[in-house]
Every structure is written in structure tokens, then in C-alpha cells.
Amino acid sequence: MPQRVRDVSLPARVARLEEDVAQLRRTGWERDELPLYPTAFTALAFSDATAFTTLWETTFAPRTAGLSLGLTAVGDQVAGVNTGGSWQVLLAGAVVWSGTVPPSFTVQYASTTLDLLPYRGVxxxxxxxxxxxxxxxxxxxxxxxGGSIGLSPRFARIL
Incomplete structure (x- = not known):
């Protein structure tokens, strides 16, 4: 059986190393889904509270640099009166992202990437x-x- 002789030249070794590094960088783009759990028993959590109420939550160990998060929000309509509101996302008790739900009874989609670097040691x-x-x-x-604000996560991907 013929034996293959490995090329030990510097350009060949550098080319092999560059390919290995490129492959490692590509595998770094794989994403893991982060489950969020409702604090109520409904599929799309609604709240008519005028103070902030937690509708979805999870606990996780931040081992990556970012979390891509997408939300779906919708207002309500009661007797012809549209309901508006606001939402916020907290990491370790601090508000890191927020937005509003206009009183228009329409579905909105919001998405962002949250920076997890300050939490990597936790x-x-x-x-x-x-x-x-x-x-x-x-x-x-x-x-x-009164009217309710519906809010549901569309995705939560650890980058």
C-alpha cells in the first residue's frame, strides 16, 4: 500500500492552518435556541396591569457574546377603545431593551441583539x-x- 508523504513546506502548513481557522470561525456562527417560559398558563401572555408585569422569563449561563431576541406584541380593543402599552427586557434586573405598543390593535415585531459580555463572569x-x-x-x-397587551417571544438565539 503506498504511503502518503506529508508536505512539510511552510506555505503548505500556513495554508492548512488558515483553512482550520476559517473552519473554526464558521462553526462559531452556529446558534442555540434559548427557551423562554411563560409566567401564565396561556400561549400568548396578556396583561392588563398598569405596572410592569413579567410575562416570560428564563435563567441561563451566558457563555457567548450575544443573544438575538425577537418579540411579538399586540394591543387590545375594548368597546371601540384601543389599548396601548410598553414593554421591557431585563437582564439580571437591569433594563437592557424597551419599546412601546401603540394603541392601534395591530401586531408589531421587534428584534435586537443583546450584549452578554458584561454578564460572562456570572x-x-x-x-x-x-x-x-x-x-x-x-x-x-x-x-x-381594561384592554390587555399581548406579548410573546418569536425567537431567542444564543450567538
Whole structure:
């Protein structure tokens, strides 16, 4: 059986090393899904509270540089009155991303990449997604306290 002689020339070794580094960089783009768990028993969590209420949360160990997060939010309509609100995402109790839900009874999609570098030395980080109602009806609606804000994660990918 013929034996293959390895090329030991410097240009060949450098080329092999460059290919190995490029392959390692490509594998770094693989993404892992991070599960978020509802704090209520409904699939799309709704809240009619006027103070921020946690609708989704998870605890994870940040071992990467970023978390790509996408949310879906929708207002409500009670007796012809549209409900608006706001939402916020907290990492370890600090607000890292926030937005509003206009009182227009339309679905909105928001996405961002959160920087996890400040949390890399921590063994566990609590991620919370909160919402609150800021305008709309004060009575009636899904829970009787007025219009509700619906919020659900579309994706949470560890980069």
C-alpha cells in the first residue's frame, strides 16, 4: 500500500492552518435556541396591569457574546377603545431593551441583539420580558381591568 508523504513546506502548513481557522470561525456562527417560559398558563401572555408585569422569563449561563431576541406584541380593543402599552427586557434586573405598543390593535415585531459580555463572569442570569398597559379602556376586556397587551417571544438565539 503506498504511503502518503506529508508536505512539510511552510506555505503548505500556513495554508492548512488558515483553512482550520476559517473552519473554526464558521462553526462559531452556529446558534442555540434559548427557551423562554411563560409566567401564565396561556400561549400568548396578556396583561392588563398598569405596572410592569413579567410575562416570560428564563435563567441561563451566558457563555457567548450575544443573544438575538425577537418579540411579538399586540394591543387590545375594548368597546371601540384601543389599548396601548410598553414593554421591557431585563437582564439580571437591569433594563437592557424597551419599546412601546401603540394603541392601534395591530401586531408589531421587534428584534435586537443583546450584549452578554458584561454578564460572562456570572454563573446564572435571569432574563425577563415585561409589559404594562399605558392607555385604553379601564374596564371590561379579557380580565375585566381594561384592554390587555399581548406579548410573546418569536425567537431567542444564543450567538
Amino acid at each position: 454563573s446564572e442570569v435571569l432574563l425577563q420580558v415585561q409589559t404594562r398597559r399605558t392607555s385604553g379602556a379601564n374596564t371590561g376586556g379579557r380580565f375585566g381591568g
